[in-house]
Amino acid sequence: MKIKSNKSAVVDVDMTPMIDIVFQLIAFFMVITNFEQIQADERVKLPSDSLAKPPEVKAADELVLNIGFERNAKGEITDPEAYIFYNGERIPVLKFGPSFEQEARIYKQKNQNPKEVPVILRADALVKTGLVQDLIKIAQESGFTKFAFKATQKTQ
């Protein structure tokens, strides 16, 4: 009985080291996390290049287009046709004209010239070059003039 009434039940664990570690972890995750919304589609496997550096000045508005293929779980291409993944839809590359028109209209409503809005092309490494060029041509018909290609930064 005497043992039971001992204070050992009241003695609590030393929390300090644990809290230290937990705060460290929180700080780490806070620094790592970026809440920047990236309009990236995971189906697109970008080509990589060592010269691809993130731009220093980011444009306020940009039109990001993901051009890629339907892939299965293993990453194999299931459909040879390349699509643009746009607003959750799948549009064949050469039929993207109306969407460009629509985007250009939206930018004009926001008092922005489509000429000033860069079109960022995130094309899959296996997309045909001609198709990308066709897409640029279609975009030019809607008044877009600035284009940029995206690539992942190669890490050696």
Next chain:
Amino acid sequence: MKLRSSGREAEKIEPQMAPMIDVVFQLLIFFMLTLNIVEPEGDFNVNMPITDSAAQSDDTPKFPDIKVRLVANEDGSLNTIRLGQVNLGNGPNVFAGLNHEILKIIGKPGNPITKDMEVELEADYNLHYEYTLKAVSACTGRLDSSGKHIIRYIEKIKFAPPVGGSKASS
């Protein structure tokens, strides 16, 4: 004295840790779940004037364009690169070779004439995009020895209409 002793007792009272730890764990879990690892991505800017013919007419020709021709195999892989009339062949070092040839043309990096120079890429329609991008990269420059800064060669890249377009511009 009595007051003092009661004050000493108050010192021993620990702050309530449990709610803080609850919140801290919540935060920890939130940040862990929202973490998504994204590979850093970079841009290559290309100049695409609306109409090629108009742009060419008002530009006085200062330097002839450097013409880079990319020839593809049937399956879309790279067959050969031709720079002007020179055949650079194929292989793992072909892009390094192209980079070297461009350096020879411009003399030294940062040469003022590079502002007026343009590279015209002419690629086969079915060439895989990754090779085009590598060619763009080889023409724009290279990394310096520290691997942090880009030594610029030629900034202006343009594209010639694709060769052998199957179902181009509908």
